[in-house]
Amino acid sequence: MSENTFHIPPEWRASAEEIAAQGGPVMVIGAPGSGKTTFCLYLAGYFCRQGRRVAWIDADPGQPFIGPPAAYSLGLYADAGELLKRKAPLVMGFIGNTSPVGHLLEAVTAIQKLYSRALSLAPDLVLINTCGLVNGGAARELKYHEIDMIAPRYVVAIEQKNEVEHLVSPHSHRAGLLILRLPVSPDARISTSEARKAGREQRFKEYFRGAEFQDIALSDMGVHGPGLGTGERLGFRDINHLSKALNSIVVHAELSADRLFVITDGDYSEEEQYTARERYSVREISVVKRSELDYLLVGLSDNGNLCLGMGIIRELDMKELILRVITPLRDVAAVRHIALGSLRVNPAGSELGQW
Ligand SMILES: Nc1ncnc2c1ncn2[C@@H]1O[C@H](COP(=O)(O)OP(=O)(O)OP(=O)(O)O)[C@@H](O)[C@H]1O
Ligand SMILES: [Mg+2]
Numbered sequence: 001m002s003e004n005t006f007h008i009p010p011e012w013r014a015s016a017e018e019i020a021a022q023g024g025p026v027m028v029i030g031a032p033g034s035g036k037t038t039f040c041l042y043l044a045g046y047f048c049r050q051g052r053r054v055a056w057i058d059a060d061p062g063q064p065f066i067g068p069p070a071a072y073s074l075g076l077y078a079d080a081g082e083l084l085k086r087k088a089p090l091v092m093g094f095i096g097n098t099s100p101v102g103h104l105l106e107a108v109t110a111i112q113k114l115y116s117r118a119l120s121l122a123p124d125l126v127l128i129n130t131c132g133l134v135n136g137g138a139a140r141e142l143k144y145h146e147i148d149m150i151a152p153r154y155v156v157a158i159e160q161k162n163e164v165e166h167l168v169s170p171h172s173h174r175a176g177l178l179i180l181r182l183p184v185s186p187d188a189r190i191s192t193s194e195a196r197k198a199g200r201e202q203r204f205k206e207y208f209r210g211a212e213f214q215d216i217a218l219s220d221m222g223v224h225g226p227g228l229g230t231g232e233r234l235g236f237r238d239i240n241h242l243s244k245a246l247n248s249i250v251v252h253a254e255l256s257a258d259r260l261f262v263i264t265d266g267d268y269s270e271e272e273q274y275t276a277r278e279r280y281s282v283r284e285i286s287v288v289k290r291s292e293l294d295y296l297l298v299g300l301s302d303n304g305n306l307c308l309g310m311g312i313i314r315e316l317d318m319k320e321l322i323l324r325v326i327t328p329l330r331d332v333a334a335v336r337h338i339a340l341g342s343l344r345v346n347p348a349g350s351e352l353g354q355w
Helices: 010-022 036-049 080-084 104-120 137-150 165-171 193-208 236-246 272-279
Strands: 026-030 054-059 071-077 091-094 125-130 154-158 178-182 212-217 222-224 250-255 259-264 284-289 296-301 307-317 322-327 337-345 351-354
Touching: 010 036, 010 154, 010 178, 026 036, 026 137, 036 054, 036 080, 036 125, 036 154, 054 104, 071 080, 071 104, 091 104, 091 296, 091 307, 104 125, 104 137, 125 137, 137 165, 154 165, 193 351, 212 307, 236 250, 236 259, 236 272, 259 272, 272 284, 296 322
Parallel strands: 026 125, 026 154, 054 125, 154 178, 222 337, 259 284
Antiparallel strands: 054 071, 071 091, 212 322, 250 259, 296 307, 296 337, 307 322, 337 351
């Protein structure tokens, strides 16, 4: 990546020199459109041109540079020219939505797992880009714990004024942490929410291009979601009873120590679900309409729960508990964990709504 492509403020250049001398990890934070990705490209290019390898963790599930949305991705770069191409990620951490809000634990655990994997590659620099969520409680929680998990040598804060000071100040006394405050380039542009959405859809479309159907037996893996695959399956008497109680056709029900999990074929009586909960003496009941699962994004992960690929649910065989998904992952034999996301999306990339 040529420096001529960007406007490089002198402070950016000076910080690249300092980081090249001191090493990382480097975590980049800033508001949407502040130039986080541009700075990462510049810094990664700077290292690659010196013949040094960069492990780039893309921790932005909304506007990722590496990998599809709704995941964190790890890429390894040794050549500045590779930065211009969209390389497939080495591995991903499944977040489940294009916003980390509602998935903060997935985000923090994903960054940690990708960081461990990045270190195993013995790169010259670990570079972590983050999402533009900088305001509000979720932003404070997420950035606090992401910085805490990685304990980077540098936090690069790209800001016009003080947009991210509230995120760095809780770490101002952390041993060994240096905060580099860099200005936003006058060339930086914030894109409209429509353009951001169109960008996400394009990235989903690219990811699912050429995807195929795969059948996944839930009995062969750990399932993380609202309760599916975690309890004892109820028989037809209970199913009939629940169908009457919920005023709907119940197609699947499971009971675990804390939760009754039910899938219905359509609308159900919301008030009556509490009666059902009492009958089974559980703290919670979780009722899901079958249609809510259709097109739901899922993460397909290995035995270490690192995401090998994402899938889109198209069918759930209730009898055999086989999930039919569309995924670009050609071989699902290594899948041992499946996590249900909270976004419905079709393979053409259109976001169909939240779950
Ligand atoms: N130093 C720069 N020189 C030229 N253009 C820049 C520079 N910084 C940012 N831009 C432009 O501004 C826009 C936003 O930059 P960038 O995508 O790097 O920001 P970001 O903080 O990663 O945004 P997001 O929150 O959407 O991920 C892009 O079109 C980018 O090309
Ligand atoms: Mg970005």
